[in-house]
Amino acid sequence: MQQIINFLLRNKNSLLYAFLFFIALVFTINSRTFHQSKFFNSANWVSGNLYTFSSNISGYFGLKEDNLELVAENERLRRLLFNREMTDTVTLDSSLNRYDVVSGRVIKNSFSGPRNYITINKGSNDGLTQDMGVISPNGILGIVENTSANFATVQSILNTKSNINAKLKGTDYFGSLTWNTQDYNTVQLVDIPRLAPIAVGDTIVTGSMSNIFPEHIPIGTITAFELTASESFYEIEVRLFNDMGNLRQVYIIKDRLKSEIEELQSKTENAQ
Amino acid sequence: MRNNEQLQIIVRFLALLFAQFLIFNRMDFMGFINPMVYLLFLYWFPIKERPAALLLWSFGLGLLIDLFSDTMAIHTAAILTAAFFRPAIMRFCFGVNYEFQSFKLSQTTKAQKITYLGLLIVVHHIVFFALEAFGWSHFFSISKKVLATALATLVICLLLISLLGRDKS
Numbered sequence: 020m021q022q023i024i025n026f027l028l029r030n031k032n033s034l035l036y037a038f039l040f041f042i043a044l045v046f047t048i049n050s051r052t053f054h055q056s057k058f059f060n061s062a063n064w065v066s067g068n069l070y071t072f073s074s075n076i077s078g079y080f081g082l083k084e085d086n087l088e089l090v091a092e093n094e095r096l097r098r099l100l101f102n103r104e105m106t107d108t109v110t111l112d113s114s115l116n117r118y119d120v121v122s123g124r125v126i127k128n129s130f131s132g133p134r135n136y137i138t139i140n141k142g143s144n145d146g147l148t149q150d151m152g153v154i155s156p157n158g159i160l161g162i163v164e165n166t167s168a169n170f171a172t173v174q175s176i177l178n179t180k181s182n183i184n185a186k187l188k189g190t191d192y193f194g195s196l197t198w199n200t201q202d203y204n205t206v207q208l209v210d211i212p213r214l215a216p217i218a219v220g221d222t223i224v225t226g227s228m229s230n231i232f233p234e235h236i237p238i239g240t241i242t243a244f245e246l247t248a249s250e251s252f253y254e255i256e257v258r259l260f261n262d263m264g265n266l267r268q269v270y271i272i273k274d275r276l277k278s279e280i281e282e283l284q285s286k287t288e289n290a291q
Numbered sequence: 292m293r294n295n296e297q298l299q300i301i302v303r304f305l306a307l308l309f310a311q312f313l314i315f316n317r318m319d320f321m322g323f324i325n326p327m328v329y330l331l332f333l334y335w336f337p338i339k340e341r342p343a344a345l346l347l348w349s350f351g352l353g354l355l356i357d358l359f360s361d362t363m364a365i366h367t368a369a370i371l372t373a374a375f376f377r378p379a380i381m382r383f384c385f386g387v388n389y390e391f392q393s394f395k396l397s398q399t400t401k402a403q404k405i406t407y408l409g410l411l412i413v414v415h416h417i418v419f420f421a422l423e424a425f426g427w428s429h430f431f432s433i434s435k436k437v438l439a440t441a442l443a444t445l446v447i448c449l450l451l452i453s454l455l456g457r458d459k460s
Contacts, residue, residue, distance in 0.1 A: 032343055032346065033375075036374075039347075039371050040372065040375075042364075043350075043364040043368035043371060046364035061359055066312075069313075069359075129361070131325055133423060133424060134362075172361060201432075203322055
C-alpha cells in the first residue's frame with residue numbers, strides 16, 4: 020500500500036497529464052456528442068457575443084464589396100422576375116409557400132482545418148433548428164448543426180463530415196458532395212455514374228434527394244474529372260462559386276414540409 | 292509578491308486567449324497558416340510554480356480556445372503535451388541549473404531561448420496536426436502544416452517576446 024501511494028505521489032504529474040489528455044481525447048473522439056452539447060461550441064452566449072462584437076467592427080471594412088455583391092444578386096433576381104411567364108393566378112398567402120428564407124450574418128468563419136464550422140448570428144429565437152440549409156448569395160455554404168438562443172453553428176461544406184446531395188445541372192445524375200481537405204475553394208463530387216455526360220466547365224447544383232436544400236441551388240463548376248478505380252463512377256473536382264474565405268451575408272432556408280417528408284420516410288422504413 | 296504573480300498569469304491567460312481567437316485564428320496566411328501564439332503562455336509561465344498548476348492552467352486555456360474555434364479538444368491535447376514536456380525541454384536547453392531558485396529566463400542566451408520556444412512549438416504542433424487529421428495517413432500534408440505553421444508561430448512569438456517581454460537582468 021505504502022509503495023502504491025509512493026508511486027502515485029512520485030508520478031502525480033504524469034498521472035495528471037495522462038488523465039487530462041485522456042479527457043481531451045474523449046472530447047475529440049466523441050466529437051459529435053461533444054459538439055452537439057449546448058455549451059461546447061462557438062454558438063454559446065459568451066463566444067457568440069464576442070464574435071458579434073468583433074464582426075461588427077471588422078464588418079465596416081467590407082461594406083463596399085458586400086453592397087456590390089448584394090446589388091449583383093438583386094440584378095440576377097430581377098432578371099428572373101421580369102422574364103418569368105405570367106400566370107393568371109398569384110398566390111398571396113405566404114403560408115402556402117414551401118420554403119421560407121431568413122437572412123443572417125457570418126460572425127466566425129474557418130476554412131483551414133479538416134472540420135470547419137461557421138458561426139452565424141441567428142439562432143433558435145429566429146426559428147432555426149438543426150439540419151437547415153445555409154446558402155450565400157453565390158451558392159451553398161453548409162447545414163445548421165447546433166443552435167443557441169441567438170446564434171447557430173453551421174457545418175461548412177469544407178468539413179470532412181459534410182455530405183450533400185448534388186447533381187449535374189440540367190440532368191438528373193446525382194452524387195455526393197464531399198471535401199478532401201486539400202483546397203478551400205475546391206470540393207469533390209463523387210458517385211456520378213459513368214453514363215453521365217460531363218465536361219469541364221459544367222455547372223453543379225443541389226439535387227432533389229436531400230430534405231435540406233431546395234433543388235437547383237448553384238454550387239460550382241467542374242474543373243477536372245476522372246473515373247474511379249472501379250471505372251463505374253466519376254470523381255469530379257468542383258470549383259465553388261463561393262469564396263469560402265470571404266463570407267458575410269448568408270440565408271438560412273426553412274422547409275415547411277420537411278417534418279412531413281421525414282415522418283413519411285421514417286414510417287416507410289419502420290414498416291419494412 | 293505571490294498574488295502579483297498569480298495576477299500576471301491570469302492577465303496573460305486572457306490576453307493570449309483573446310489574441311488567439313480574435314486575431315491569429317483569422318490570419319489564414321496562404322490558406323492554412325494560423326500562428327498559435329497562445330504557446331507563449333507556456334514560455335512565460337513561472338518556473339517556480341508547481342508542474343501540476345501548469346498542466347491545469349494549460350488545460351483551461353486549451354479548452355477555451357477549442358470552444359471558440361470549434362475544434363473539439365485538439366488544442367487542449369496539444370498544449371497539455373507541450374506543458375508536460377516543458378520541464379524536460381528546459382533541462383535540455385538550460386542544463387540542470389534551471390531548477391535553482393536564482394535561475395532567470397532573462398539571463399539565458401538568445402540561442403537557448405529560441406531552442407526552448409522552438410521545441411515547445413514543435414511538440415505542440417506535431418500533436419495538434421496529427422490529432423486534427425486523426426492519424427498518420429496524411430503524413431506529408433501533416434508535415435507540411437507542422438513545418439509551415441511552426442515557422443510562422445516561432446517568428447510571431449519572437450516578435451511578441453521582443454515587444455512585450457520584460458528583459459530585467
